[in-house]
Amino acid sequence: MEAEATRIMIGVNESTINGYPNASISSRRAFEWTLSKIVRSNTRGFKLLFLHVQVPDEDGFDDMDSIYASPDDFRNLKYRERARGIHLLEYFVNRCHQIGVACEAWIKKGDPKEVICHEVKRVQPDLLVVGCRGLGPFQRVFVGTVSEFCQKHAECPVLSIKRSADETPQDPVDD
Amino acid sequence: MEAEATRIMIGVNESTINGYPNASISSRRAFEWTLSKIVRSNTRGFKLLFLHVQVPDEDGFDDMDSIYASPDDFRNLKYRERARGIHLLEYFVNRCHQIGVACEAWIKKGDPKEVICHEVKRVQPDLLVVGCRGLGPFQRVFVGTVSEFCQKHAECPVLSIKRSADETPQDPVDD
Numbered sequence: 001m002e003a004e005a006t007r008i009m010i011g012v013n014e015s016t017i018n019g020y021p022n023a024s025i026s027s028r029r030a031f032e033w034t035l036s037k038i039v040r041s042n043t044r045g046f047k048l049l050f051l052h053v054q055v056p057d058e059d060g061f062d063d064m065d066s067i068y069a070s071p072d073d074f075r076n077l078k079y080r081e082r083a084r085g086i087h088l089l090e091y092f093v094n095r096c097h098q099i100g101v102a103c104e105a106w107i108k109k110g111d112p113k114e115v116i117c118h119e120v121k122r123v124q125p126d127l128l129v130v131g132c133r134g135l136g137p138f139q140r141v142f143v144g145t146v147s148e149f150c151q152k153h154a155e156c157p158v159l160s161i162k163r164s165a166d167e168t169p170q171d172p173v174d175d
Numbered sequence: 176m177e178a179e180a181t182r183i184m185i186g187v188n189e190s191t192i193n194g195y196p197n198a199s200i201s202s203r204r205a206f207e208w209t210l211s212k213i214v215r216s217n218t219r220g221f222k223l224l225f226l227h228v229q230v231p232d233e234d235g236f237d238d239m240d241s242i243y244a245s246p247d248d249f250r251n252l253k254y255r256e257r258a259r260g261i262h263l264l265e266y267f268v269n270r271c272h273q274i275g276v277a278c279e280a281w282i283k284k285g286d287p288k289e290v291i292c293h294e295v296k297r298v299q300p301d302l303l304v305v306g307c308r309g310l311g312p313f314q315r316v317f318v319g320t321v322s323e324f325c326q327k328h329a330e331c332p333v334l335s336i337k338r339s340a341d342e343t344p345q346d347p348v349d350d
Binding site: 003006033036037038040041042045126127151157158159160161162 | 178181208211212213215216217220301302326332333334335336337
């Protein structure tokens with residue numbers, strides 16, 4: 001009989017190129033890497049925990065053309081954003097069910113790097129896997145990287161998985 | 176039928192407290208973590224590659240009381256040091272054989288962080304696992320950490336495994 005399943009948390013986000021409900025290239029890569037290199041055929045030995053952190057839209061840019069006439073409009077807005085996150089997670093949960101790996105998925109709001117570390121503390125996974133774009137030092141200064149922050153601050157082992165070279169879009173800041 | 180085994184390179188070194196042939200606390204921890212959290216019961220899905228980097232003894236401190244009378248004395252010295260490294264690796268290889276995980280182990284000389292990254296480039300493992308002492312920022316400045324260097328420079332995903340709190344010796348720089 002095997003010990004309790006190894007719980008792997010994977011941070012996933014939406015594509016900056018294609019938007020919701022598409023997962024970013026680096027999220028998908030982190031997920032597929034985990035399946036092929038760690039989980040392999042031992043689907044019962046692992047449980048995947050998908051965390052999607054939604055960044056609050058401080059500029060309200062997404063809603064430039066919206067007209068707000070009643071409190072319901074705001075509620076609808078929140079619902080719509082939540083629905084997008086749920087569609088994103090659906091992709092990962094569906095894949096897991098096809099393969100037969102146990103999983104859980106949930107959404108939080110906030111600064112991704114801080115929320116991820118906070119959730120690691122709360123959920124205590126055995127391993128955190130985050131995708132990363134593999135940016136150079138110059139690009140990193142402006143973009144910041146969630147993976148570097150998690151490497152330093154998350155209270156569990158952290159694995160950063162870079163996109164493969166042939167999947168990197170023309171502008172490497174895109175994902 | 177399963178795909179080719181996932182090849183995990185593990186950097187291992189000797190204990191600074193107990194010396195050869197004892198493995199450091201963090202090496203053993205990295206190894207045991209990999210077995211219990213990644214390999215689990217799927218022993219045929221993985222191959223472990225143990226790399227031990229010996230630091231050239233620039234001060235010659237170990238040989239303070241040695242008397243060199245012939246070229247053979249030097250050859251013996253080299254042989255002795257090599258033998259110590261081999262004894263260190265024996266521990267890991269024996270454990271793998273007991274469990275039934277395929278493995279390879281070898282010794283290189285040089286600066287551990289650079290040699291590890293060089294060997295990653297040459298051997299191309301799927302994953303590099305290194306133990307780390309979990310030093311605070313103050314201690315790190317003086318001691319330097321192999322794991323941070325590898326996180327940045329190794330050409331494969333890198334996993335740093337910290338010692339557990341109850342295994343940390345009184346002086347955390349010891350290992």
